[in-house]
Amino acid sequence: MSADPITVHVPLGERAYDILIGPRLLDEAGAILKGRFPGRRFGIVTDETVAKAQLPRLLAALDAAGIDHSEIVLPAGEGTKSWANLQTVVEGLLAARLERRDLVIALGGGVIGDLAGFAAAIARRGMDFVQVPTSLLAQVDSSVGGKTGINSPHGKNLVGAFHQPRLVLADLSALDTLAPRQFAAGYAEVVKYGLIDDEAYFFWLEENRAEIFSGGPARAEAIARACAAKTRFVLADEKETGVRALLNLGHTFGHALEKVTGFSDRLLHGEGVAIGMMLAHAFSAKLGLAPSQDTGRIGAHLKAAGLPTRLADIPGDLAPTDALMTAIAQDKKVERGALTFILTRGIGRAFIEKNVEPGKVAEFLEEMRGA
Template identity: 60%
Template sequence: MTAPLKASDTTVVNVALDDRAYDIVIGRDVLTSLGTRIAALRPGARTAIVTDKTVARHWLEPTEASLATAGIATARIIVDEGEGSKTYAGLEKVSEALIAARIERNDLVIALGGGVVGDLAGFAAAILRRGVDFVQVPTSLLAQVDSSVGGKTGINSPQGKNLLGAFHQPVLVIADTAVLDTLSPRQFRAGYAEVAKYGVLGDEAFFAWLESNHSEAFKGGAAREHAIATSCRAKAAIVARDERENGDRALLNLGHTFGHALEAATGFSDRLFHGEGVAIGMVLAAEFSASLGMISQGEAARVARHLAEVGLPTKLQDIAGFAQEGLADADALMTLMAQDKKVRRGKLTFILLEAVGRAAIVKDVDPKRVRDFLQSKLKA
């Protein structure tokens, strides 16, 4: 492992995609540089900021001030917070507002918010005038280490998570670690699940570092910036190798097949944040791997123990309203998993573990084994 960053450092991680390469700028108070970076990147461009009501209260004016200082004209589009905005109706609202703001193909859309805003604004940019560039300014830990990087954009269908969307890479990501100070403890923990995921799927040394240093990462400063930068480097490397998820980019979905089904079962509500679903999904993936003899029960327990230690849910029974229809029903969960984007010709594909720090794509998993496993967990 590299030594943790100094808290005052600004780190730039490049996502190497040839002529569509872009930088992830990580550090405290880097939001103030947004205007000058956009002016250098797209001279003369106008912008429209898409954000949600909560983020707007904290960070919309500083964002607009940075743009104004650089002489960049902007419009603001404010949506409701939460997954409820990642819908057909939410996409229509943002798209029509962008058209009304006269955002043209040489202008920029700025996604100022968490994963929901990034997905929604990015998808709107992808389809506006057949493609307008956009900038990600992620304001949640989850967005900074995961959803703002890699170009996945989209909205939810009533039948499943992120079933409508497009690959549309940003031209710049500004990850200001200071904005994380305004997150609730629950929101920060949910984002941490995605940080831990990078260690679990491909970097045992990083996972061990998190086991020893997670409390410092939660407090902020150098440890937090180190965790974010390490996560971004891991994702950038995978995206550069496999932009459109034809190969090992699927490894980034560790925990997501189970997790997305749980989110759908809870109605994409605040009963279960995305990162919380991923945490439970990672534990289920580890335990299912153990049930198949791929890893030991001890390794599966190690994953669960760390996530529980930071306060994340690790089992189905941790979900609010667990007994409600759709959660305590293995067949209903299997139906939801059948809509997963990794399903091919009705065959389930899972991201499972060969060790802590080494994940594998396992295709054609026997649905009966999955159902029996879920049934055992529902009774646990």
């Protein structure tokens, strides 16, 4: 066994679970799962890219522990979060004769975690599942907190359920296989936690970004601190009826940008979040809520991490502003047609603002198109 992993505990009563963060956890997964879930069978859901890079390690670990398993391999990409693939996963779990007490393993990034978790929530009226996130974005955000779902033609993550995992295994060594662009996209979600309510964490990220990207000890600390922050919001507001909405900083703009770019590699989720966080801070500054110099400081950090920060950084022609506004109107935080945004009074001072005037948002986006 490798050195003991960092453990972040999510104390949700009978649904409590641990997030284990450390190297080589995929290779130790058989022993870990056998110890925590004795006698269970597992259905692994993954995509073609992760299947090549990580699935052999997981299968070897399960085989060594004598654990029975089956696999469902899907195409890679945001488009996989669809009704058709949800049906594929559910029918695959049933065809494998997995029972209600057996578990689903979500092996992959946020797309697979969201899809497999949703399938687990509805197959046999609810099966347990384990998150094995292999991307930075999934390790610090989507694998924690129980949000599962798929996309709709109307927008991102509009169909789903809250379904907490039983365990999260965040293998740091899996991150070594990520393309630099994918790692940077995940880093946007790391930065988000500092911008919401932890100014000191953002400053720490400024000082340690290079070591996080190179894989030094700061990487594990950054992930653990992000998971602890996510856990804090989940405990305060599990079903996102209040303060948990702060975790959507940058996402209202970002999800709209993802939709108008076709949920494609043209704009990765984390890249949309990075631009979205910049827009949220710039919009807050325009409204006189936040100092404009904070927007510049955040932009400099995101640029240094290799992330886009402007609408003009998105490849190709951007959809017109009215198309963006239509996408924003489908955001999950909309109430009775009124727009809700996560705005800020500065670094680490985000807040929920309801009844934002659509006209002001549209005017702001028009200005940002040329910035």
